[in-house]
Amino acid sequence: MDAPEATGVAARATGRRPHVVIVGGGFGGLQAAKALRHAPVDVTVIDRINHHVFQPLLYWVATAGLSPADISYPIRGILRRQRNAEVQLGEVTGVDVAGQRVLVGERAVPYDYLILATGARHSYFGHADWEPVAPGLKSLADATMLRRRILTAFERAELECDPARRAALLTFVIVGAGPTGVELAGAIAELAHKALRHDFRHFDPATTRVLLVEAGPRILPAFSRHLSDQAQRGLEHLGVEVHTGKAVSAVDAEGVTIGGERVAAQTALWAAGVMASPAGRWLGVATDRAGRVPVNPDLSVPAHPAIFVIGDTAAVASGEQTLPGVAQVAMQAGHYVARAIARRTAGDTAPLPPFTYRDTGNLATVGRSFAVAQIWHLELSGWLAWLVWTGVHILYLIGYRNRFVVMFQWAWTYLTYQRGARLIVPPPSTDG
Amino acid sequence: MDAPEATGVAARATGRRPHVVIVGGGFGGLQAAKALRHAPVDVTVIDRINHHVFQPLLYWVATAGLSPADISYPIRGILRRQRNAEVQLGEVTGVDVAGQRVLVGERAVPYDYLILATGARHSYFGHADWEPVAPGLKSLADATMLRRRILTAFERAELECDPARRAALLTFVIVGAGPTGVELAGAIAELAHKALRHDFRHFDPATTRVLLVEAGPRILPAFSRHLSDQAQRGLEHLGVEVHTGKAVSAVDAEGVTIGGERVAAQTALWAAGVMASPAGRWLGVATDRAGRVPVNPDLSVPAHPAIFVIGDTAAVASGEQTLPGVAQVAMQAGHYVARAIARRTAGDTAPLPPFTYRDTGNLATVGRSFAVAQIWHLELSGWLAWLVWTGVHILYLIGYRNRFVVMFQWAWTYLTYQRGARLIVPPPSTDG
Numbered sequence: 001m002d003a004p005e006a007t008g009v010a011a012r013a014t015g016r017r018p019h020v021v022i023v024g025g026g027f028g029g030l031q032a033a034k035a036l037r038h039a040p041v042d043v044t045v046i047d048r049i050n051h052h053v054f055q056p057l058l059y060w061v062a063t064a065g066l067s068p069a070d071i072s073y074p075i076r077g078i079l080r081r082q083r084n085a086e087v088q089l090g091e092v093t094g095v096d097v098a099g100q101r102v103l104v105g106e107r108a109v110p111y112d113y114l115i116l117a118t119g120a121r122h123s124y125f126g127h128a129d130w131e132p133v134a135p136g137l138k139s140l141a142d143a144t145m146l147r148r149r150i151l152t153a154f155e156r157a158e159l160e161c162d163p164a165r166r167a168a169l170l171t172f173v174i175v176g177a178g179p180t181g182v183e184l185a186g187a188i189a190e191l192a193h194k195a196l197r198h199d200f201r202h203f204d205p206a207t208t209r210v211l212l213v214e215a216g217p218r219i220l221p222a223f224s225r226h227l228s229d230q231a232q233r234g235l236e237h238l239g240v241e242v243h244t245g246k247a248v249s250a251v252d253a254e255g256v257t258i259g260g261e262r263v264a265a266q267t268a269l270w271a272a273g274v275m276a277s278p279a280g281r282w283l284g285v286a287t288d289r290a291g292r293v294p295v296n297p298d299l300s301v302p303a304h305p306a307i308f309v310i311g312d313t314a315a316v317a318s319g320e321q322t323l324p325g326v327a328q329v330a331m332q333a334g335h336y337v338a339r340a341i342a343r344r345t346a347g348d349t350a351p352l353p354p355f356t357y358r359d360t361g362n363l364a365t366v367g368r369s370f371a372v373a374q375i376w377h378l379e380l381s382g383w384l385a386w387l388v389w390t391g392v393h394i395l396y397l398i399g400y401r402n403r404f405v406v407m408f409q410w411a412w413t414y415l416t417y418q419r420g421a422r423l424i425v426p427p428p429s430t431d432g
Numbered sequence: 433m434d435a436p437e438a439t440g441v442a443a444r445a446t447g448r449r450p451h452v453v454i455v456g457g458g459f460g461g462l463q464a465a466k467a468l469r470h471a472p473v474d475v476t477v478i479d480r481i482n483h484h485v486f487q488p489l490l491y492w493v494a495t496a497g498l499s500p501a502d503i504s505y506p507i508r509g510i511l512r513r514q515r516n517a518e519v520q521l522g523e524v525t526g527v528d529v530a531g532q533r534v535l536v537g538e539r540a541v542p543y544d545y546l547i548l549a550t551g552a553r554h555s556y557f558g559h560a561d562w563e564p565v566a567p568g569l570k571s572l573a574d575a576t577m578l579r580r581r582i583l584t585a586f587e588r589a590e591l592e593c594d595p596a597r598r599a600a601l602l603t604f605v606i607v608g609a610g611p612t613g614v615e616l617a618g619a620i621a622e623l624a625h626k627a628l629r630h631d632f633r634h635f636d637p638a639t640t641r642v643l644l645v646e647a648g649p650r651i652l653p654a655f656s657r658h659l660s661d662q663a664q665r666g667l668e669h670l671g672v673e674v675h676t677g678k679a680v681s682a683v684d685a686e687g688v689t690i691g692g693e694r695v696a697a698q699t700a701l702w703a704a705g706v707m708a709s710p711a712g713r714w715l716g717v718a719t720d721r722a723g724r725v726p727v728n729p730d731l732s733v734p735a736h737p738a739i740f741v742i743g744d745t746a747a748v749a750s751g752e753q754t755l756p757g758v759a760q761v762a763m764q765a766g767h768y769v770a771r772a773i774a775r776r777t778a779g780d781t782a783p784l785p786p787f788t789y790r791d792t793g794n795l796a797t798v799g800r801s802f803a804v805a806q807i808w809h810l811e812l813s814g815w816l817a818w819l820v821w822t823g824v825h826i827l828y829l830i831g832y833r834n835r836f837v838v839m840f841q842w843a844w845t846y847l848t849y850q851r852g853a854r855l856i857v858p859p860p861s862t863d864g
Binding site: 049072074081140141144199201404405418 | 850
């Protein structure tokens with residue numbers, strides 16, 4: 001516990017305020033930055049994109065119900081009034097641990113304290129070749145690409161004369177039945193069976209097949225068995241074919257092999273596994289199998305007390321388990337780390353009690369007006385759970401404008417089944 | 433005048449309804465399709481993108497005030513309930529005039545009547561090398577690219593230590609002072625001086641320079657001199673430097689040469705000239721200097737009475753002049769051509785009176801709450817003209833959802849100066 005105190009002292013001795021660098025403007029990084037607003041430190045948030053994204057609603061963008069801007073907010077705008085904070089756009093390429101500098105391409109940003117909150121990407125369990133044919137949903141770029149693929153499949157089906165090829169175009173396979181997989185499956189089924197029902201002349205969108213595949217014994221394993229059953233029934237009611245206990249052994253551009261059986265499908269989507277960002281590599285520390293950095297009970301990195309890792313990039317032990325990669329864990333960790341730094345910079349050397357996660361519950365929607373919710377000891381399913389889900393998501397969205405626009409669009413979709421963002425935006429060809 | 437009647441007769445003789453193919457889902461093509469809804473014909477609309485775009489509001493997307501989906505609507509959705517219409521996604525590559533077929537890559541779509549409504553792109557007056565450094569604003573892809581460039585310039589300025597280079601990053605040159613140039617200049621000035629004013633720590637966004645350059649003697653040449661003066665004063669009030677009577681002689685990645693004088697600017701935008709789509713080449717007919725196809729008074733192509741060209745792709749003589757490339761001309765032409773085809777298919781061989789354009793006026797906005805309007809013999813400027821502009825644009829937007837969302841975002845921007853779509857979306861890297 002020497003380095004940071006020494007650093008803090010050095011900073012104070014020179015009259016310089018300690019510099020806290022936060023890499024990543026997701027839930028964890030932002031929460032840390034905001035919680036430092038009254039601390040006697042200078043904060044720099046570095047992100048490679050200029051906006052915070054509300055990841056839990058990415059599937060709404062992917063299924064054409066919302067626009068990217070509706071679920072995001074410029075990081076710079078969020079911290080506009082926080083005078084001790086600045087924002088830098090840039091892609092971090094490494095950390096010079098000895099020199100206490102974050103490397104951003106050719107720039108180097110010195111730090112006294114470093115918070116790494118860089119999130120996670122998809123993991124294909126060693127099948128890197130599946131990535132181009134079964135993209136995942138972690139960023140807005142992913143979401144608009146998924147939207148393009150889903151809508152393009154219907155457009156191609158309209159022009160396809162061969163019935164087998166048309167059927168393959170109208171088959172969507174979602175691999176992995178956590179909340180993202182379940183929500184995507186429900187939304188695609190509703191898009192096909194409701195929003196698009198009058199739009200085509202050469203096929204009936206009702207013939208669209210949506211398959212949700214899960215290797216484990218049931219969908220939504222983080223929920224109780226009862227809620228998981230309820231959610232499965234909800235999905236089946238929407239026309240989703242749920243396949244549990246079946247592993248995917250092959251994915252290519254023509255189809256997916258599910259439990260040994262080949263399904264011809266032009267569109268496969270990946271919601272099965274994640275791999276942490278390369279923060280462990282930057283620090284030169286060993287990571288767990290999911291690429292996460294094991295951290296001390298106070299979320300600092302062993303042997304690097306001035307460096308903290310939070311969110312999906314950190315492996316935080318909680319009893320026998322590791323805390324899940326959800327927004328609430330990241331936000332609480334961001335808040336905790338900010339408090340720890342504020343204390344240390346104030347010269348308070350008494351260690352903080354270890355970080356503990358207050359579980360705020362689990363929520364997942366199934367289609368337009370059905371959700372499952374597990375909050376403390378309460379279990380809800382159906383329309384009431386959907387209202388809770390709606391309220392919580394509106395509340396956590398950043399910006400009144402976003403809240404209002406998203407509420408309006410949900411009401412619109414609820415009443416009309418229509419989806420307002422059915423754009424196939426071609427990838428920009430040249431951008432000198 | 434033989435072919436179409438013969439075709440129509442042939443179609444009727446075989447019991448087949450005549451097939452009208454419309455290429456382009458812009459203002460003209462859509463209006464034609466909708467006006468044919470009660471005609472005894474089958475309509476196919478072909479477009480390379482799946483949505484209609486409300487082009488007059490593209491500058492709002494480029495300046496981060498609206499999302500792409502707010503100003504567009506799926507063509508398929510617009511024609512959902514029109515049972516005699518279908519929509520095909522595809523890029524037209526040519527027309528087999530002799531065989532009466534539209535070529536869409538490897539597909540060929542036969543037609544009895546063909547309406548080409550394929551719009552226009554930018555023209556750089558022979559300086560094709562200016563295009564990558566001074567992009568124009570004709571599509572949503574253009575708009576998101578412009579938005580990316582504008583916002584990225586501010587992000588780079590925040591990291592730039594060299595004052596000269598920072599000044600170049602904060603200098604925006606807009607070439608061409610028609611409505612698009614004027615509206616872009618006003619919106620960029622407001623973005624810099626209002627929306628971003630608290631967002632940066634290492635420079636003052638108020639130092640941003642916005643230059644509007646026009647080779648002609650005044651801005652908005654389609655308006656009266658009085659309104660053009662009013663608009664110029666409005667722009668200057670927002671901090672825009674207006675340079676009229678000055679030609680641009682060089683554009684590169686480092687700056688623009690304006691009236692012989694070099695201005696260091698990292699961002700140049702093109703609003704100066706357009707070139708019609710290659711419809712003339714498809715038909716093998718001579719075009720005018722702007723690439724437009726000269727048409728008969730009934731908008732058919734000389735020697736090809738079953739082929740009509742409308743909108744920005746057509747050169748329609750009106751006295752000594754050619755009709756301007758604006759939405760109203762295209763819409764009225766689409767309606768006229770639909771009526772002409774409906775008459776011919778009904779066996780009515782009496783020629784329609786020539787197409788005449790009812791001028792509905794000109795509108796342009798200057799920033800948040802100032803516009804100029806020239807409607808019949810009425811001239812308006814200021815807040816009232818801005819209300820007219822707002823009303824007209826909301827009215828012509830397609831879809832209640834879009835109208836409501838745009839109205840809300842305008843009200844939001846009006847009250848807070850904030851812009852809700854400040855996303856730098858990186859171009860998708862791979863999309864297998």
